Amino acid sequence: xxxxxxxxxxxxxxxxxxxxxxxxxxxxxxxxxxxxxxxxxxxxxxxxxxxxxxxxxxxxxxxxxxxxxxxxxxxxxxxxxxxxxxxxxxxxxxxxxxxxxxxxxxxxxxxxxxxxxxxxxxxxxxxxxxxxxxxxxxxxxxxxxxxxxxxxxxxxxxxxxxxxxxxxxxxxxxxxxxxxxxxxxxxxxxxxxxxxxxxxxxxxxxxxxxxxxxxxxxxxxxxxxxxxxxxxxxxxxxxxxxxxxxxxxxxxxxxxxxxxxxxxxxxxxxxxxxxxxxxxxxxx
Ligand code: F3S
Numbered sequence: 001x002x003x004x005x006x007x008x009x010x011x012x013x014x015x016x017x018x019x020x021x022x023x024x025x026x027x028x029x030x031x032x033x034x035x036x037x038x039x040x041x042x043x044x045x046x047x048x049x050x051x052x053x054x055x056x057x058x059x060x061x062x063x064x065x066x067x068x069x070x071x072x073x074x075x076x077x078x079x080x081x082x083x084x085x086x087x088x089x090x091x092x093x094x095x096x097x098x099x100x101x102x103x104x105x106x107x108x109x110x111x112x113x114x115x116x117x118x119x120x121x122x123x124x125x126x127x128x129x130x131x132x133x134x135x136x137x138x139x140x141x142x143x144x145x146x147x148x149x150x151x152x153x154x155x156x157x158x159x160x161x162x163x164x165x166x167x168x169x170x171x172x173x174x175x176x177x178x179x180x181x182x183x184x185x186x187x188x189x190x191x192x193x194x195x196x197x198x199x200x201x202x203x204x205x206x207x208x209x210x211x212x213x214x215x216x217x218x219x220x221x222x223x224x225x226x227x228x229x230x231x232x233x234x235x236x237x238x239x240x241x242x243x244x245x246x247x248x249x250x251x252x253x254x255x256x257x258x259x260x261x262x263x264x265x266x267x268x269x270x271x272x273x274x275x276x277x278x279x280x281x282x283x284x
Contacts, residue, residue: 001284004212005277006204006263010270012197014098015040018075019269021096025070026052031092032069036060036082037127039074039096042220042267063089070094076127077101079134080109101128104164104193105135111162112137116189117155119144119181121174122166129166150180160187167195198225198266205229205263209236212261214254216241218276219265226265233263246275251283260284 011019018039025033026049034057038046046056057063057071060082070092073083077097086093097105112118117140122129124143133141139159144150155161163181165174171194178190209215215237219226221244234240239257243249254260260280264273 002259003277003280003284004208004259004261005273006201006208006261008197008201008204009218009262009264010266010268010273011040012195012201012266014075014100014195014197015266017098018072018096019045021094022049022054022072025072025094026054029070032067034066034069034071034091036071036073036078036086037076039072040267041223042269044272045267045269060085060089063091073097074127075101077105077131078127079131081134082131097131098167098195100167100193100195101131104132104167107162107191107193108132108164109135109137111189112139112141114160115139116160116162117141117157119153119161119163120166121145121163121177122169126166128168132164132166144177147176147180150177153181153184155184155186160189162189162191164191164193167193168198169194171199201225201263201266202229202232205261206232206236208261208263209233209240212237212259213257214239214241214259215261215263216243216249216276216280217263217265218243218245218272219268220244223265223267226268229263229265233261237261243276245272246279249276249279251279254280254283257284 022039033054036057038056068090071086072094075098118136120132120143215233217230217233230242262277
């Protein structure tokens with residue numbers, strides 16, 4: 001009887017770090033604590049933080065009327081102007097931007113200062129992409145996400161081009177778009193800034209599911225990365241369960257099973273993963 005819990009289950013390094021940075025501040029200061037946007041797309045975690053006095057600020061113009069305090073930047077990062085706005089409003093900034101995203105900010109700033117035109121491959125409505133865009137200095141910037149965007153792209157001036165990617169963008173799609181731009185004959189500098197946390201989680205889930213007689217995938221029903229994990233696992237192990245919390249699982253179903261695998265989506269908190277894994281072990 002074996003239970004195998006994926007090492008990459010749950011929060012990635014950057015989100016884990018940001019969530020810990022918020023919890024570390026609780027009780028350490030008399031000042032109010034705010035996060036700029038929810039620290040993670042997980043209602044339970046956000047509610048728990050709220051119950052401990054951490055408030056979510058959605059709009060920076062609200063800072064003018066709020067009591068001064070600490071404002072924590074989430075792992076997606078923010079633009080330079082948002083950073084300046086927080087400082088001007090007199091708030092103490094705790095920067096929980098993932099170091100991989102900070103690196104993109106630095107690169108985009110550096111190359112745009114050298115006169116490069118910047119192309120960001122990613123979803124233009126995603127806060128991470130909006131943040132990256134906000135670090136482009138003097139030169140121009142375009143955001144592309146589809147083959148059509150790449151086909152239609154035309155460089156306005158004869159300057160070098162630097163291409164970066166949103167950290168969670170699909171690698172094959174990134175390559176495809178870069179190829180289209182490359183064929184246009186521009187002077188191109190490609191920086192692959194994709195983070196492999198998602199890919200690692202998927203690869204590990206696949207290999208555990210392959211060896212398991214039952215597989216449990218934990219995560220929100222609307223979380224697209226959890227849905228993807230479920231699909232991958234279901235392909236390898238027909239007996240795969242998709243649960244949001246421990247109470248969704250009928251553990252008695254695992255009684256006669258030898259090998260159980262567990263993984264979790266990127267926004268599933270550790271306490272839920274631990275509870276499921278404890279209950280599985282108790283049942284076996
Ligand atoms: Fe997570 Fe940072 Fe990668 S937030 S997905 S480790 S870029």
